[in-house]
Amino acid sequence: MILHQVTAADGTMLAVAEGGVPEGRPILFLHGFGQSHRAFRAQFGGPLAGEFRLLALDLRGHGGSGRPEAPAAYGDGPHWGGDVMAVRHALGLAGVILVGWSYGGAVLADHVAAYGAEGISGAVFAGACPRLGKAAAPYLGPAAKAHFPPILSDDLAAQEAGARALAQALGEREEVEAAVADTLSVPLAARRAMMRRQMDGAALAAFDRPALVIHGRADPVILPAMADWLAETLPQAQVHLYDGVGHAPFMEAPRRFDADVAAFARGV
Template sequence: MRESHSVASSDGTPIAFQTCGDKAARPLLLLHGWAQSSRAWGDELLGRLAGTFRGIAMDLRGHGNSGAPACGYDDSRQWADDVAAVLDAEGVGDGAGAIVLGWSYGGIVVGDFVAAEGTSRIGGIVLCGATTSISRAPGGAVGDAMLAAGKGSVDPNPKRAIAALGSFGADMFAQQVGEGQQRLFGLSLATAPHVRGALLSRRVNNDEALAAAGVPALVIHGERDGIVLPSAGKANAETLGVECTLYPDVAHAPFLEAQDRFVADLEAFAAGL
């Protein structure tokens, strides 16, 4: 059974999240990417994960059903507070051994949380097609598809903005995945333009915090990812002291394009903690 919740962050912004699965199971916090929401994961994946984990799928500030304030998107401490508010609301405290999974921009939020709060609640980190910085650091390497989408998505001309987001949605996939592909495009359109721009105007590098995290990690990346380049996945894996797990013929959304393997890899990782 899936339940919807909302909690106020430290600045009063409501942060929405969904929960599913057995509350006695290991917590799995899912952090989505830029211009998406917790709906990006899809009902099928959340249902599968609920069989093993206590799933907590969060809407980042400015996305989905969370509040979209005018500011607060350039503050790493604020992003960490958002995550902490959700974990506090669910009673995920020190020693909980939660797995924190960041997809795409969600990897930056993972780093924000680790940098500010440490890993006392965390048993493992998973990065999926993730960037961990907006800088010249190798872990922040993005492709032309992301650069074009970032610029076009804030164009004041709606036709150009919609076209940019449409191309971004198509570039997420190396294969056709039907409804899931359209869902992600719709979520991009539903994200306010000021939020799209604010997230990409940040300058942040969490490599030092991640290198010192000292918890097991899993890094998954599609070999054909043109949004966040595979080189970023390899660099982030090196930072975390693990090998990068590359998925052939997969682009930016391994959890949709290669869901069976993704679930198997995630469950195997959790079983080894």
């Protein structure tokens, strides 16, 4: 795996992991709240890596990326979508397929709202939540309602317990402690600013590229009803619902997920 450093418009250093086939169609993964590029380790070690150029961005404040001190650096503003564009430009990602998981779906929507669909071949929404704040409330499952409040609290013990419970709800099995560390490494002010954002996802109605929606029917974090909303909103959406799968289909059903993404990528 290659690790890149890309500088965002506001000077924040962004870490990007790369694997797969250098000459393959690029697929850029955007992880969820409190996670990192590690979430996609099955994809980097699986069949997708034999055919495509795989990249995974550590969102600002997460993983190996920089952690600006000002809460405004994580709130509403151009930075989220701009970070994706900075990566696309720096690494030459022409005809890219964007994959947004959970909060990464909101970052994907930020990018589309700011820059449109130019240069994007398609988008995959995996357990995605491209609506935030009040607009997201009807789609939050029991795990989100139970675990996010302690992660955002002032109580360090509660933060750790919430992060551990969230990691387990995300399908983490072998690396729970690493996932907990990922979440707790995000500054508390950044966590809070991210969760205070308001987004209705309306910009996705203008996304005139093929889109693949993959959602677990047993998702305890973002309810499958979000997949219905995406199907109604995206002009060219196809939806795959996975029985018995929760919030992280690429972890819980990696073979099926990789096969679906590969077929989609070949067809766009």
